[in-house]
């Protein structure tokens with residue numbers, strides 16, 4: 070079964086369709102106009118099915134981002150042209166609410182953050198989570214903002230700056246080819262699975 074699922078994942082990775090839903094995969098930020106040296110925090114809660122067999126997260130941000138899943142730091146990416154791709158299966162809690170939390174920063178000019186999570190289930194179905202206007206964002210937050218039990222009621226909705234493939238990031242098309250630059254993307258400067266404080 071697992072063998073089939075792995076095969077199915079490879080096939081779906083090659084033939085991946087845009088995210089379902091009205092909004093689809095988009096570059097998001099706190100507003101249409103980004104500030105120089107601006108930092109934005111993002112959160113997205115989501116349900117993980119019991120029968121998840123693989124979970125691949127692909128992301129990029131102009132200019133940089135730090136990725137956490139369920140309060141656990143996974144990686145830095147400081148170059149939007151190098152897409153970060155990471156297997157987060159071991160970080161997920163099946164049958165429960167999970168949270169992806171991202172700290173993103175702009176050096177200057179336009180800014181955006183984009184993410185696609187592909188979860189393959191035991192029956193071969195694929196569930197996708199996209200960065201879009203359903204994500205929450207904040208400029209500042211109290212300690213623990215990246216953790217699942219954090220109260221994000223006061224956070225604002227993220228703004229879609231561009232759809233995937235649009236604007237200054239047209240060259241980034243990881244919904245169709247998630248392997249672009251993935252190997253070079255991961256920074257090893259920080260220990261994997263360190264708890265963000």
Ligand SMILES: [Ca+2]
Pocket residue numbers: 131132175176177178179180
């Ligand atoms: Ca920028």
